[in-house]
Amino acid sequence: MTRVGFNCDQLQDWDSLLPVMLQQLEACCRSRSIALDPGQLPHGVQQLLRLAQSTPVHLPPQPSAISPVGRLGRFTLETVARGRELATFSGEIILECGALSRGQTTFRLRDFWSFVQAAGAEALPIVSLISILVGVILAFVGAVQLQMFGAQVYVANLVGLAMVLEMGAMMSGVIMAGRTGASYAAQLGTMQVNEEIDALRTLGISPIGFLVLPRMFALILMMPLLCIYADLLGIIGGSLVGVFMLDLSVSEYFSYTRRAIHLNQCLEGIIKSTVYGLLVGFAGCFRGLQCGRSSAAVGEATTSAVVTAIVLIIISDALMTFIFNLLKMG
Amino acid sequence: MTRVLTVENLTMAYGKRLLQRELNFTVNQGDIFVIMGGSGCGKSTLLRHLIGLKQPAAGRVLYGGIDFWQAGAEQRSRILRRAGILYQSGALWSGMTLEENIALPLQQYSGQKGTSIREIVAFKLALVGLSGFEHYYPAELSGGMRKRAALARAIALDPEFLFFDEPSAGLDPISAKNLDQLILEIRDSLGATVIIVSHELASIFAIGTNAVFLDSEAKTMLAAGAPEQLLAESADQRVIDFLTRGKGTRGAPTL
Ligand SMILES: Nc1ncnc2c1ncn2[C@@H]1O[C@H](COP(=O)(O)OP(=O)(O)OP(=O)(O)O)[C@@H](O)[C@H]1O
Ligand SMILES: [Mg+2]
Numbered sequence: 001m002t003r004v005g006f007n008c009d010q011l012q013d014w015d016s017l018l019p020v021m022l023q024q025l026e027a028c029c030r031s032r033s034i035a036l037d038p039g040q041l042p043h044g045v046q047q048l049l050r051l052a053q054s055t056p057v058h059l060p061p062q063p064s065a066i067s068p069v070g071r072l073g074r075f076t077l078e079t080v081a082r083g084r085e086l087a088t089f090s091g092e093i094i095l096e097c098g099a100l101s102r103g104q105t106t107f108r109l110r111d112f113w114s115f116v117q118a119a120g121a122e123a124l125p126i127v128s129l130i131s132i133l134v135g136v137i138l139a140f141v142g143a144v145q146l147q148m149f150g151a152q153v154y155v156a157n158l159v160g161l162a163m164v165l166e167m168g169a170m171m172s173g174v175i176m177a178g179r180t181g182a183s184y185a186a187q188l189g190t191m192q193v194n195e196e197i198d199a200l201r202t203l204g205i206s207p208i209g210f211l212v213l214p215r216m217f218a219l220i221l222m223m224p225l226l227c228i229y230a231d232l233l234g235i236i237g238g239s240l241v242g243v244f245m246l247d248l249s250v251s252e253y254f255s256y257t258r259r260a261i262h263l264n265q266c267l268e269g270i271i272k273s274t275v276y277g278l279l280v281g282f283a284g285c286f287r288g289l290q291c292g293r294s295s296a297a298v299g300e301a302t303t304s305a306v307v308t309a310i311v312l313i314i315i316s317d318a319l320m321t322f323i324f325n326l327l328k329m330g
Numbered sequence: 331m332t333r334v335l336t337v338e339n340l341t342m343a344y345g346k347r348l349l350q351r352e353l354n355f356t357v358n359q360g361d362i363f364v365i366m367g368g369s370g371c372g373k374s375t376l377l378r379h380l381i382g383l384k385q386p387a388a389g390r391v392l393y394g395g396i397d398f399w400q401a402g403a404e405q406r407s408r409i410l411r412r413a414g415i416l417y418q419s420g421a422l423w424s425g426m427t428l429e430e431n432i433a434l435p436l437q438q439y440s441g442q443k444g445t446s447i448r449e450i451v452a453f454k455l456a457l458v459g460l461s462g463f464e465h466y467y468p469a470e471l472s473g474g475m476r477k478r479a480a481l482a483r484a485i486a487l488d489p490e491f492l493f494f495d496e497p498s499a500g501l502d503p504i505s506a507k508n509l510d511q512l513i514l515e516i517r518d519s520l521g522a523t524v525i526i527v528s529h530e531l532a533s534i535f536a537i538g539t540n541a542v543f544l545d546s547e548a549k550t551m552l553a554a555g556a557p558e559q560l561l562a563e564s565a566d567q568r569v570i571d572f573l574t575r576g577k578g579t580r581g582a583p584t585l
Contacts (some may be wrong), residue, residue, distance in 0.1 A: 106434075106437075108437065111425070187425075195418070196423050198421065199423070200423075201382075202410050202437075203434070203435055204438070206412060260365040
């Protein structure tokens with residue numbers, strides 16, 4: 001066989017699948033040095049084929065096959081590079097804080113207040129809902145166990161301590177990671193895509209001072225307040241279970257709660273939540289500024305901001321709990 | 331004529347992917363210098379090298395004899411302060427109104443205060459035909475209006491260098507022609523040097539005084555010179571094709 005031709009008399013209709021198939025056929029013929037004569041094909045098909053072949057194929061740089069050792073090496077290099085980016089970002093934040101304290105940065109107070117509004121007042125509904133429910137759940141789980149010993153009145157202690165020490169800060173931290181951290185990453189990522197960050201840089205305005213600091217400060221300021229609010233609502237949630245399920249009186253429940261909690265412990269939760277605020281803002285802004293130049297990259301930045309923030313929250317929680325315990329013993 | 335911007339042996343790459351190598355050209359004071367070439371050949375990337383957003387893989391960018399990438403941070407920001415940039419996507423700050431967008435560079439460097447800044451902003455907006463849009467956000471404007479607003483921001487500080495990335499893309503023919511006129515007038519009134527990325531043959535021939543042609547296949551520049559001269563004298567078929575919109579024969583540019 002030396003030639004392939006076509007008979008299209010019976011052909012009534014065709015779509016893009018035909019030229020695709022013909023291209024494969026042509027490649028197949030070429031490899032066997034058989035001539036292909038497209039002359040009888042419908043005019044449109046011929047034209048499409050010619051068009052598809054007129055621009056040379058762009059060959060992306062071939063990822064050469066890598067040995068496991070090479071892969072390990074590359075992984076190491078990438079990790080080091082990522083670590084360096086992180087260190088640079090942290091360093092820039094510290095430098096910009098210095099510049100800010102000397103009044104040398106462009107810090108827009110109006111932006112700051114709008115972020116405070118978004119990270120504070122606008123977060124209240126969701127924080128309320130989650131905190132009350134967490135309080136209810138803690139009380140419920142505790143009540144079932146404590147009732148076995150006739151000690152249901154200690155539900156108040158359990159809920160109060162758990163909220164103040166851990167859950168108030170932790171839950172508001174996680175909520176803010178999903179809410180505010182994600183939105184920071186998306187905002188900065190979109191600005192990266194639109195070259196807005198470049199426009200700031202070339203103007204000699206640091207994106208850190210102009211975009212990152214107001215966002216981080218707003219979160220650091222609002223998180224402790226949200227934490228106190230979450231503590232209170234969690235305790236109220238617990239009291240619902242105490243009053244309606246365990247037949248405690250409201251005043252009884254709250255006096256037990258008050259006796260169980262020391263101011264130091266409240267402070268512990270508040271300090272933790274401040275750190276979470278810092279971490280959530282940091283993760284959101286860092287991922288946002290790292291973002292690539294496509295809308296898909298913005299999505300990735302948002303996801304990884306939330307994941308990073310939650311991981312950081314858990315790790316720092318473990319660390320801080322450990323440190324606070326050391327301090328108490330010492 | 332004084333050389334204000336010189337590019338020497340510039341090589342551009344993204345990671346291992348080479349985009350262009352050994353670019354050499356000079357921009358003179360008062361030039362309207364056109365960077366031409368097919369889509370994706372690296373024109374925007376070249377601009378990013380010139381305005382300090384991307385470091386060259388090799389080679390130098392000289393501003394009046396100062397090697398930009400060897401200079402200290404202080405000197406670099408002094409150079410950039412003299413430049414106005416219109417990005418391909420406009421890059422207006424989306425969280426701010428037009429007035430705030432244009433006022434930000436002024437607040438940063440002009441040393442002016444409140445009312446006079448507002449007056450300058452109103453003047454710049456009037457120059458680009460956007461009077462009365464001070465309190466609009468970029469998202470509330472059409473694409474072409476956004477381009478013009480970005481132009482107003484680029485000229486906020488009366489820069490010596492103007493970098494335009496496809497200013498007339500997305501404009502109707504009349505607006506595009508007016509924009510050309512505007513660029514000429516700004517150049518003349520500010521005494522600025524304009525470096526412009528453009529595909530628009532009409533505007534290349536109308537306002538371009540000098541040009542380079544980049545090619546993505548050859549991965550280097552194929553020609554440099556005044557657009558008419560390139561059309562008349564270039565030996566390279568790819569340049570002729572580009573300048574004649576693919577007709578491939580010389581003669582008056584078909585517009
Ligand atoms: N951040 C990046 N990382 C990797 N490659 C990139 C990046 N930005 C651009 N490129 C590649 O560099 C090439 C040149 O891009 P550039 O934006 O400079 O083209 P251009 O000449 O301005 O094209 P157009 O006329 O379409 O705007 C493109 O092929 C693109 O794939
Ligand atoms: Mg471009």
